[in-house]
Amino acid sequence: MFRLLSAPTSKSVAVSCNFLVSRSFSSQKTTIGFIGLGNMGASMAKNLLKAGHNVTVFDVNPDPLHLLQKEGAVVAKTAAETGRNASCVITMLPNTPHVHDTILGSSGLLSIVAPGTVIIDSSTIDPNAVKQIHQECAKKKVFMVDAPVSGGVVGAANGTLTFMIGAAEGTEEFNKVSNFLQPMGKNFVPCGGIGLGQVAKLSNNLALAIQMIGVSEALNLGVKMGMDSKVLSKIFNTSTARSWSSEIYNPIPGVVPGVPSSRNYEGGFGTDLIAKDLSLALKVAESVKAPVPLGANAHQIYSLLSHQGFGKKDFSFVYEFLNKKN
Amino acid sequence: MFRLLSAPTSKSVAVSCNFLVSRSFSSQKTTIGFIGLGNMGASMAKNLLKAGHNVTVFDVNPDPLHLLQKEGAVVAKTAAETGRNASCVITMLPNTPHVHDTILGSSGLLSIVAPGTVIIDSSTIDPNAVKQIHQECAKKKVFMVDAPVSGGVVGAANGTLTFMIGAAEGTEEFNKVSNFLQPMGKNFVPCGGIGLGQVAKLSNNLALAIQMIGVSEALNLGVKMGMDSKVLSKIFNTSTARSWSSEIYNPIPGVVPGVPSSRNYEGGFGTDLIAKDLSLALKVAESVKAPVPLGANAHQIYSLLSHQGFGKKDFSFVYEFLNKKN
Numbered sequence: 001m002f003r004l005l006s007a008p009t010s011k012s013v014a015v016s017c018n019f020l021v022s023r024s025f026s027s028q029k030t031t032i033g034f035i036g037l038g039n040m041g042a043s044m045a046k047n048l049l050k051a052g053h054n055v056t057v058f059d060v061n062p063d064p065l066h067l068l069q070k071e072g073a074v075v076a077k078t079a080a081e082t083g084r085n086a087s088c089v090i091t092m093l094p095n096t097p098h099v100h101d102t103i104l105g106s107s108g109l110l111s112i113v114a115p116g117t118v119i120i121d122s123s124t125i126d127p128n129a130v131k132q133i134h135q136e137c138a139k140k141k142v143f144m145v146d147a148p149v150s151g152g153v154v155g156a157a158n159g160t161l162t163f164m165i166g167a168a169e170g171t172e173e174f175n176k177v178s179n180f181l182q183p184m185g186k187n188f189v190p191c192g193g194i195g196l197g198q199v200a201k202l203s204n205n206l207a208l209a210i211q212m213i214g215v216s217e218a219l220n221l222g223v224k225m226g227m228d229s230k231v232l233s234k235i236f237n238t239s240t241a242r243s244w245s246s247e248i249y250n251p252i253p254g255v256v257p258g259v260p261s262s263r264n265y266e267g268g269f270g271t272d273l274i275a276k277d278l279s280l281a282l283k284v285a286e287s288v289k290a291p292v293p294l295g296a297n298a299h300q301i302y303s304l305l306s307h308q309g310f311g312k313k314d315f316s317f318v319y320e321f322l323n324k325k326n
Numbered sequence: 327m328f329r330l331l332s333a334p335t336s337k338s339v340a341v342s343c344n345f346l347v348s349r350s351f352s353s354q355k356t357t358i359g360f361i362g363l364g365n366m367g368a369s370m371a372k373n374l375l376k377a378g379h380n381v382t383v384f385d386v387n388p389d390p391l392h393l394l395q396k397e398g399a400v401v402a403k404t405a406a407e408t409g410r411n412a413s414c415v416i417t418m419l420p421n422t423p424h425v426h427d428t429i430l431g432s433s434g435l436l437s438i439v440a441p442g443t444v445i446i447d448s449s450t451i452d453p454n455a456v457k458q459i460h461q462e463c464a465k466k467k468v469f470m471v472d473a474p475v476s477g478g479v480v481g482a483a484n485g486t487l488t489f490m491i492g493a494a495e496g497t498e499e500f501n502k503v504s505n506f507l508q509p510m511g512k513n514f515v516p517c518g519g520i521g522l523g524q525v526a527k528l529s530n531n532l533a534l535a536i537q538m539i540g541v542s543e544a545l546n547l548g549v550k551m552g553m554d555s556k557v558l559s560k561i562f563n564t565s566t567a568r569s570w571s572s573e574i575y576n577p578i579p580g581v582v583p584g585v586p587s588s589r590n591y592e593g594g595f596g597t598d599l600i601a602k603d604l605s606l607a608l609k610v611a612e613s614v615k616a617p618v619p620l621g622a623n624a625h626q627i628y629s630l631l632s633h634q635g636f637g638k639k640d641f642s643f644v645y646e647f648l649n650k651k652n
Contacts, residue, residue, distance in 0.1 A: 191557065192552070195552075199551040200561050203547050203551075204561060204562055206547060207541050207567035209540075210536060210539070211537050211569055213536070213619070214540065214624075215537075217536070217616070221614070222525050225610060225614055225616075226522060227518060227525050231518060231526075236529075239476060239530050239570075240531075240534045240570050243568065243570065244568045245566075249566070288550040288551055293543070294539050294543060297619060
């Protein structure tokens, strides 16, 4: 049986060569609840079914419920009902209030699940809220942990997501949570303690958001001054401006084949979503008085894109926005 | 004899596998002038002497002149006098006005050098000024070209600099200029045409300046929320926030051994220097109406560091500035 431990602190994190834990886990047929069947959640629930688990699902939208039912899922009448007889419930919801209310609301998940249940939230939400929800759950001997993802809809469909888990490497919690997540992911990163999965994700996306705008500003400057976009990108990538945003996901159409910029900025990571992550990061930064001058500016830029109707375009669309006259 | 061609446009740049040209050149004993013997310039002039060239030097500061004289250089009485009987004159000066006045000023270099001379400016200056100086020189059949460097004082001392050359790959100009620069460098990057060496350097440093602040903001946020700095850096480096600033030159002391952040931010690339490059980049951006919202903000941040007395600290000191209370 799962033993509830106090949240490990970041001090206990050992950095080892097995940093990204990528391995096979023991496969047992388990009853798992899944709440939130959007683009990501529906694929994730399917992969749990494929692995042979009993999956009970819920969403406010009936369409994905019908599809999941055909795949073998049981449809619950409420979000909380997914937790009845479940060893684990996974939530994949839009933002902090949805997760908070689904778990802690009156007649929420916590009023139904049995002691010993694990609640894994794979949404991207406020890490301070995660700590609060975790504490409320702990009072009823329920272990709630954050495990936000990277890898997007493709990673969700293929079961190759990276989970950033709010637990320390080598702990019972980390191993148990990774085991539940195994059918949906490839990499399981121990971030050190409760809420730190969210901190890792928000910090990464804060740096990413700024870097993509920085690369876009600099490439646009060079191109407008007459440089060839491929030559300039190559200079960046062999020099000190090298970054994922310039090398792997270049924002200029045609420089890197197959990425969103090369298909009219369709698919990928929408500006609406990165604006949401930045909004969370700014809130968290304020809570610890961490100055984020470029982060605040980046949030305004993506919000402007979203406001102008480009919320579904990939976030690398910021290059096009800087480059094109209307 | 060197034949003067019109400046090639960026359209003629072919991206080949030999993008970074790194090879041996024919070695002929030549008379070369060198103006500007600062930390970089003095080492560069020494490497020309080591290669067997006759080198005539000038600087407003007498100290490096004495040192270079001991190494075998001839000391000129004025900057312009370095160009007498020289096949090539190299300038390594603080900023645009110094280069402009040294070459085009009354009794400047252009009044002394013979037709067919090559003037290579390795300073970092305004690319629009480079085009203007190039045109004035061309009227007297003197070929003036930009070839700013990366690699810092270590690269200058070891003769392993990268030169970003304002000429197109495979052209006579590119080959001739690379040949003169060979004793001082390892990589010779053809940037496509006059001024584009400067454009490449300023664009790269604009992206770099923004990325370093972005990485610093994001790491600081995570660390203040309780994450281990090495764990968080490793997450960045295996994910979408990966960049030279996080992976090679991490701004948190102790994460990457040997870089400036791990030796109290001494050495490296000073905030004064990156603030100067950003100032140039903003001026160039305005000339082509390229919006640089984060670049403008980054310039303010490095200017603030400089104003507060940290101008000689490495630019990764921005992490410390965001992290520490006074």
